[in-house]
Amino acid sequence: MFAFIVRRIIEAIIVMLVISFIGFAVQHSIGDPIRDMVGLRVSVEDREALRDKLGLNDPFLTQYFRFVRNALHGDLGTSYFHNKPCTEVILSKAPATIELVIGSSIIILLFTFPVGVFSAIWPRHWFSRLTMGASTVGVAIPVFLTAIALIYVFGVELNWLPSYGRGQTVNIGGWETGFLTVDGILHLILPSVSLSSIMLPLYIRLIRSEMMEVLETEYIKFAWAKGLDKKRIWLVHAFKNTLLPVITVFGVEIGILFAFTLLTETVFQWQGMGFMFLEAVERSDTALLVAYMMVVGGMFVFINTVVDITYGFVNPMVRIAGAK
Amino acid sequence: MNTLERFRRSYFFYSFKRDKTALVSFSIFAFLVLVSLLAPVIAPHDPYDTSTIDILDAEIPPSWMDGGEDRFWLGTDIQGRDLYSTMLYGLRTSVAIGLGAVIFQALLGIAVGLTAGYMGGKTDSFLMRIADIQFSIPYLIVAIIASAVFQLAFGVARFAEMAMPLLIVIIGISEWPKYARTVRASVLGERKKEYVEAARVIGLNRWRIMIRHILPNTLTPVLVISTIQVAQAVMSEAALSFLGLGMPITKPSLGSLIKAGFEYVFSGSWWITFFPGLLLVVFTLVVILFGDWLRDVLNPKLYKG
Numbered sequence: 001m002f003a004f005i006v007r008r009i010i011e012a013i014i015v016m017l018v019i020s021f022i023g024f025a026v027q028h029s030i031g032d033p034i035r036d037m038v039g040l041r042v043s044v045e046d047r048e049a050l051r052d053k054l055g056l057n058d059p060f061l062t063q064y065f066r067f068v069r070n071a072l073h074g075d076l077g078t079s080y081f082h083n084k085p086c087t088e089v090i091l092s093k094a095p096a097t098i099e100l101v102i103g104s105s106i107i108i109l110l111f112t113f114p115v116g117v118f119s120a121i122w123p124r125h126w127f128s129r130l131t132m133g134a135s136t137v138g139v140a141i142p143v144f145l146t147a148i149a150l151i152y153v154f155g156v157e158l159n160w161l162p163s164y165g166r167g168q169t170v171n172i173g174g175w176e177t178g179f180l181t182v183d184g185i186l187h188l189i190l191p192s193v194s195l196s197s198i199m200l201p202l203y204i205r206l207i208r209s210e211m212m213e214v215l216e217t218e219y220i221k222f223a224w225a226k227g228l229d230k231k232r233i234w235l236v237h238a239f240k241n242t243l244l245p246v247i248t249v250f251g252v253e254i255g256i257l258f259a260f261t262l263l264t265e266t267v268f269q270w271q272g273m274g275f276m277f278l279e280a281v282e283r284s285d286t287a288l289l290v291a292y293m294m295v296v297g298g299m300f301v302f303i304n305t306v307v308d309i310t311y312g313f314v315n316p317m318v319r320i321a322g323a324k
Numbered sequence: 325m326n327t328l329e330r331f332r333r334s335y336f337f338y339s340f341k342r343d344k345t346a347l348v349s350f351s352i353f354a355f356l357v358l359v360s361l362l363a364p365v366i367a368p369h370d371p372y373d374t375s376t377i378d379i380l381d382a383e384i385p386p387s388w389m390d391g392g393e394d395r396f397w398l399g400t401d402i403q404g405r406d407l408y409s410t411m412l413y414g415l416r417t418s419v420a421i422g423l424g425a426v427i428f429q430a431l432l433g434i435a436v437g438l439t440a441g442y443m444g445g446k447t448d449s450f451l452m453r454i455a456d457i458q459f460s461i462p463y464l465i466v467a468i469i470a471s472a473v474f475q476l477a478f479g480v481a482r483f484a485e486m487a488m489p490l491l492i493v494i495i496g497i498s499e500w501p502k503y504a505r506t507v508r509a510s511v512l513g514e515r516k517k518e519y520v521e522a523a524r525v526i527g528l529n530r531w532r533i534m535i536r537h538i539l540p541n542t543l544t545p546v547l548v549i550s551t552i553q554v555a556q557a558v559m560s561e562a563a564l565s566f567l568g569l570g571m572p573i574t575k576p577s578l579g580s581l582i583k584a585g586f587e588y589v590f591s592g593s594w595w596i597t598f599f600p601g602l603l604l605v606v607f608t609l610v611v612i613l614f615g616d617w618l619r620d621v622l623n624p625k626l627y628k629g
Contacts, residue, residue, distance in 0.1 A: 142562055262465075
């Protein structure tokens with residue numbers, strides 16, 4: 001087990017090195033930090049002097065190692081537009097994105113379990129057929145169309161819910177949260193619903209098929225034979241065993257939810273990391289773009305490593321298969 | 325019996341005829357592809373011909389609504405282009421990018437999967453490790469970051485010029501691991517079979533065995549995922565264009581039309597976004613439905629969930 005953990009961590013470090021190399025290569029070939037720092041009126045000689053002073057004329061690899069060393073100290077360069085360290089900019093935008101993901105995870109969990117379980121128990125009921133049909137169509141509807149439709153109906157026509165921005169937020173220890181004010185929660189509803197719409201169809205189907213499979217097993221038949229109460233069989237015996245695989249898939253796929261925040265944030269002008277990233281692209285803010293790449297890459301590598309190691313604890317097969 | 329006759333008597337064609345979903349979705353798919361190919365012939369206006377576009381025609385509602393004109397069946401967009409014609413051209417671009425991206429990712433993925441599966445050992449673990457790592461990062465993130473980097477590297481104007489081939493490459497790069505994994509899995513199943521052994525005994529070289537003998541037997545799963553991948557690629561194109569990282573507004577695709585119309589939805593010009601959006605959903609839906617049917621027919625062992 002120990003060897004397995006060590007190997008996974010070494011792998012994660014190698015992957016991070018590759019990501020940082022790509023990031024640095026991007027910065028090295030497109031970005032011009034001198035342009036970011038000085039105005040147009042600075043002469044060519046002064047620019048050269050500055051280049052020398054900053055070490056921009058050093059060999060590629062020397063600069064790369066400096067980049068990695070700085071990154072390890074949490075310094076990912078300075079954003080040209082915000083005029084602040086990139087790490088600071090990204091950290092200030094992260095809560096918005098994280099809260100959006102949390103909000104839609106809550107909606108997904110609250111909504112898919114009852115519907116999925118219901119349509120597994122009564123597959124021929126009109127409601128189950130309706131949700132199955134709707135989830136087939138739902139897969140084909142891109143998240144930005146859902147978002148635009150929601151804004152049009154609830155924001156513009158009915159005027160029930162605010163349709164852009166985060167509303168009033170409260171600052172708790174540097175974390176700007178919208179969960180504690182009524183205004184913040186109202187602003188969160190439409191973005192979370194549209195973000196959750198990408199996962200709802202998939203999860204309803206997943207829960208339904210898992211539950212149907214469980215309902216066919218021997219121990220459920222035995223429970224029926226014992227004459228147990230049907231609610232007990234469905235909710236305690238069958239549902240419990242549906243839960244584990246579904247939660248596992250959810251844990252792995254939360255990253256996909258994160259990816260789609262980029263689209264949701266654009267539609268709702270949600271001031272999160274995705275919105276910041278697209279602004280950085282528009283403003284050719286290379287340093288911020290590279291920093292975003294590193295942070296997101298690091299996040300996924302971290303999540304995957306943790307998931308793999310957890311699997312290793314739970315399932316010894318993974319450890320052996322990986323050992324070779 | 326010639327090929328056509330054999331196809332007509334096959335189980336594949338038989339179940340296709342009997343399955344209404346497959347029949348309808350394939351007909352709509354074929355119709356949309358045909359219409360998009362014939363866009364220059366069918367479309368009443370040419371959205372690329374700036375001399376026929378008048379900005380004064382902008383935001384005219386569909387012909388059956390108040391203020392609509394007979395010239396523009398589905399109304400016009402913000403630049404005064406006929407929306408119906410622009411949508412046909414847009415669908416053409418989207419379908420071209422979708423198919424191109426799938427072909428690109430299939431070639432890349434098949435090459436990697438075949439090499440990894442047949443060679444085994446160090447080559448295998450190295451190639452599949454790369455695929456695994458990329459697979460663990462959502463394809464959309466890869467595609468978005470790649471197009472952002474390309475856009476910064478080339479500048480907005482150059483990027484807009486070469487948007488189509490670039491998007492094919494970007495979407496292709498973001499999705500190849502799926503093919504690599506699928507192909508490798510079936511190559512591992514085929515590699516130990518006797519016909520491969522026989523080919524090796526004859527003394528054929530390994531590339532010939534890989535390409536002429538093993539590859540044809542791994543193409544069924546490739547076909548199954550390819551249909552779904554077309555839907556996925558068209559959606560990715562729309563998402564990228566919507567974010568402003570794909571097709572520019574001057575070169576209409578379904579995504580860039582939706583993006584262009586998005587800001588005008590709330591001032592009442594809903595049709596600029598609605599019709600391209602509907603077309604996108606219908607296209608993706610029929611491809612997915614047909615893909616589902618294909619998967620069930622070609623792989624009866626799979627559980628239908």
